[in-house]
Amino acid sequence: FIIHRLRVGKWAGQSTLALPDVEPQDLPQMTLVIPAWNEELLIEDKLSALAQQEYPRHKLEAIFIDSASTDNTVDLVKTWLVENPTAFADFIIIEMEKRLGKTAAIAQAFGSAALSSEILVMTDVDARLDPGSLLRLGAWFSNPEIGAVGATPQRFTTNSGGTGAGAGTDVSRVTSGGHGLTEKIYRDMFTIQRLGESARDSTPFLEGSLMGIRRTVYSDSTLDTNSNADDAQLAVAARLAGLRAIQDPALIFREPIPPTYGEHKEQKVRRAQGLQRLLWRNRSHWFSRNQGAWGGIMGVQGIMHLLIPWIVLAGCVFAVLKWCLLLTGLELNIFIITTLVIDGWVFGSWLLHRFALRLPLTSLPATFLDSMNALLIAQFKLLSGDSMHLWEQGVGVRKAWLEEK
Numbered sequence: 537f538i539i540h541r542l543r544v545g546k547w548a549g550q551s552t553l554a555l556p557d558v559e560p561q562d563l564p565q566m567t568l569v570i571p572a573w574n575e576e577l578l579i580e581d582k583l584s585a586l587a588q589q590e591y592p593r594h595k596l597e598a599i600f601i602d603s604a605s606t607d608n609t610v611d612l613v614k615t616w617l618v619e620n621p622t623a624f625a626d627f628i629i630i631e632m633e634k635r636l637g638k639t640a641a642i643a644q645a646f647g648s649a650a651l652s653s654e655i656l657v658m659t660d661v662d663a664r665l666d667p668g669s670l671l672r673l674g675a676w677f678s679n680p681e682i683g684a685v686g687a688t689p690q691r692f693t694t695n696s697g698g699t700g701a702g703a704g705t706d707v708s709r710v711t712s713g714g715h716g717l718t719e720k721i722y723r724d725m726f727t728i729q730r731l732g733e734s735a736r737d738s739t740p741f742l743e744g745s746l747m748g749i750r751r752t753v754y755s756d757s758t759l760d761t762n763s764n765a766d767d768a769q770l771a772v773a774a775r776l777a778g779l780r781a782i783q784d785p786a787l788i789f790r791e792p793i794p795p796t797y798g799e800h801k802e803q804k805v806r807r808a809q810g811l812q813r814l815l816w817r818n819r820s821h822w823f824s825r826n827q828g829a830w831g832g833i834m835g836v837q838g839i840m841h842l843l844i845p846w847i848v849l850a851g852c853v854f855a856v857l858k859w860c861l862l863l864t865g866l867e868l869n870i871f872i873i874t875t876l877v878i879d880g881w882v883f884g885s886w887l888l889h890r891f892a893l894r895l896p897l898t899s900l901p902a903t904f905l906d907s908m909n910a911l912l913i914a915q916f917k918l919l920s921g922d923s924m925h926l927w928e929q930g931v932g933v934r935k936a937w938l939e940e941k
Contacts, residue, residue, distance in 0.1 A: 537844065537904075540836045541725065544732025551735030553782060558675040564654035565595050566674055566748070569645040571638055573603040575661045576612055577934040582661045583616050587623035591670040594625060597653060601630040601645040603638070626650075637925040638744075639769070640761040646754055655748050658767075662934060663745035663789040672787050673748050683779025684749045684771050686742030687787040688727055691720065719793050719800060721903040727783075734782035737829040740818075740837060741811065742771040742781060746789045753777045760817070764925040765810025772818060775830055795935075797890075801910065806924040809914035812841050845911040855879045 568586070572579060586598070602610050610631060617627060630645060646656050655677050659665065669687065676685045726741075733739035744767030758773045759766055771781035794800040815838045821827050822835035858866070858875065866872070885898035886905040917924065 537840055540729070540840070544729045544736075547732035547736040548728060551731070553735060555672065555784070555786075556675055556678045558678045560592050560671075562678065563592060563595055563671070563674045564677050565597075565650070565652050566591065566655045566657055566670065567597045567599060567646075567649035567653040568670070569642060569649075569656070569658045570598065570600045570661065571603065571641040571645065571658065572600065572605065572609055572661050573635060573638075573641075574605045574607045574929055575609045575934075576605075576607040578661050579609050579612050580616050583613065583620075583623070585664060586659070587620060588667070589665065589670045590668055591674065596624065596670070597626045597628070597650050598624045599628045599630060599645045599648060601632065601641045603632050603641050604635040635926065636761065637764065639759050639764055639766040639925060642744075642766050643756070643759045643761050647756060649751070654751050656751055656754055657746075657748040658744055659789075660745045660791075663791045665746055666788045669746065669787060669789070672784070673746070676782075676784065677748070677750060681780050682750070682782065683753050683774030683777055684742060684781040685747065685787070686730075686739075686744075686767065686771070686781075686783045687746035687789045688731075688783055688785050689723060689743055689745065690788055690790045691723055691793045692790065719804075721899050722907055725903070727785075730783040731785055733833050734780075737833065738771070738775040738781040739783055740772050740775070740781070740814070740830075740834055741765075741768045742783060743767060743789070745791060746787070747771075749774055750779065753779060760813075762923065762925060763810055763813045764806060765814050768811055768814050772814060775827075776821075801913075804907075804910040805913045805917070808841070808910045809918055809924050811837075812911070812914055812918065815841055841911060842915070845908045845915065848905075848908040849912055855883075 570582065570586070575582075600613055602613075610629070613629060617623075628648065630648060632641060632644065642658055645658075649656055655674060657670070657673060665687075673685055673687075676682050730739045730741060747767050747770065749770045753774045754770070759769050763769070774781040794803055815834070818834060819838060821831055822838045824831035824834075827834070855875070858872070859879075862868075862872075862876075881897075882901045882905060885895075885901040888895060888898050889902035889906070914924075
């Protein structure tokens, strides 16, 4: 973990990636997909925000796909289109008869894109894009080496004093609950890895809140619709097609950190399971010489997501056994004392952050243990047959956006 963190930091500092300078008339034909399920709180604001994006309208097709919502989402979309008839030149509504998960929705929408579309893009309803995001995303694909591009997240919360539409720009804001700080640290490390991997070769993980893929990379068999992490699946598909999958540090989307620990944990475990399933399906590429640097990246990610959590669990079990033996009279020595100090630092840091008590030198071990906890839960669920590709919506995140308005 530490070695990879140092490597990606070095790679990111040596990046030669540069956004191509593209005239509007040379931008590719784009299909923009907005998947939704029970999004009545945010869907109108999302459509209004997308309508303000600067992209040649004759080159932009929008597809809204609804996963059998049980609220007023679809009616609100139809009403919005009547009230804003010129917002999009080409807008398609797809209503799924049954909720099958986001990956299945994306697969159906991508399969319904106009044959003239060169770039397939998706964006989540709860993500807000910077002005010019679609222009920047489209410009990357004038480089024939690029197969997939993802945006960089800036996450915030609404219960720490910020208000108004611009409050979300301050990513240093964290919740009064401990999970906000650990999530920020984790996401910062996650972003550094993605940027470093992109600079070196390609990243296997992109953010589906805003990402695009070259149409020639995609086929009906690209996505496993019984799994989640559709964004990472697309990133891997792009690299296996011989192209690069990159995260752009200047292509920004904003979304709230889940305001409660329960919602935060559910989101993190669901994401972890999707990545684990993807890495396992592609284990033949781990450290593959045929895949160059990307093979090494895949191997390291596979070890970190699938093997390290079990090593950490074993370490925790041995730590508990050691404490039990101490109670029965185990003789202390330098090694035992050292491990006791490490145990106290790691477990104490995690407990402090769970109760929103922050002390120096506790953030990193708390974040690491929180991530390992999520990865283990994800694997236990998977081994028990509990697939999380049908997500439960984070209502707290939606309400947080309403507070930001």
